[in-house]
Amino acid sequence: MDTKKKTKKSQKLSTLLGLNTEIKDSLFSVGDICMDKKISRAFFQLILIEKGEGIHLIDSKKFPVNDYQIHFIFPNVTHQLNLVGEHEIFHIEINENIIEKFSNYMMFPFSFYRENPVFNLSEDNFHRILYELINVEKTMKSNIDFWEVIYGRIRIITLMISKEACRLYMKKNNNTASSLMANFITLMLTHYKQERSIKFYADKLFISPNYLNILCKRQFGKTATSIIINEILLEVKRTLMTSDKSIKELVYDYNFQSMSSFSSFFKKHTGLSPRDFVIQNQNIKLF
Template structure:
């Protein structure tokens, strides 16, 4: 079962032999460890309409092994590199879950034109987000109007085209601040901002903190 913010499960019945485990992840933390939308977005719609799927015994075993590893790492809090190990373990669990869901939705022939529009839009973002942040650019590539593109994406994903673009740029910026030795000026140039000041204002507007504050906060952890 994969539940996202806003999901409501009703008409549940208690079973005397129920057994399970659950993991709760804050969306911001998930974004930190999963910078790529390319693999995730096409299955977001599948999550929404199919939050509960049946798993094979082998799939369940693989999930439980990762879960047990996470539990052990949590108990080792304070050890060097433990936060990085936890992040890698969460990433492993996420992609293993994604793999299970993807295997249930491999046939893309039944996807609607709107779903295909989202998937194609995400593919374009992955290719061009470092150099193109205008909705018009992506709409032209997809042969639709900017208004239509944003309306469709908002309806089926909860984000407009502009929000998706900003989301991807910020994920990459966070990744570069977290995982590279590049200074903020170099990062702003790599992401095609006209100058460091504009990048800083853009980053702060969308995250609530400056790039430097974000990097300093990471070092404190």
């Protein structure tokens, strides 16, 4: 079958979010997305399908292909994409060195996305995610300092994906525990800068702090405390690395009582003081 006739438009954001700042040609052949043949790669891949119909075989499981979908392909996973008719696909390969940063920003563990690798999106959300990814590529092609822009867009992309994951999670697990976890994540993303206490979130959910921890451990493999702390550390690190904000400003932003309490919190969970973290990372270029 002539793959050129099967495809209307294909675009690749090569080496997206990898360590190489040289961007390859954006256009690529459909064969690069394993059309009609099984393949596995040592990259994390996102496949966005704007228009398409067929079957995507991922780890021997069949997933129907429809318009406005996002497909997660993990490193060394065998998959085969079989499409019929015209289709529009956007294929993104992510360097393994950046996967951990994506996993940290995702509110669900990667095991959830391995079990549920295909998401149906609304047309609006699909184009929002695609817009952010394309702008990441444009930023990487420019000669400007893009630390803050890249991190900001990663944050937006992963939050949108996490919201879709939350909807899928609720749909597949239509029970009280699932509803509580979805509400906890929503509350945490809203209040984490000002509220670090599990009791605050447990009271909002009308359950005990202990039960909230049990549910989080059962559903996410993490305690509620570690989820909250992880979110705070991610944003503090991002701010320290990408903005001109002083440590004193962060103490205020994140509702710490003093510079000392903020520094103790940061060092406890990272092994470095905020100043040492800045010094250690100031000359590192991730992208």
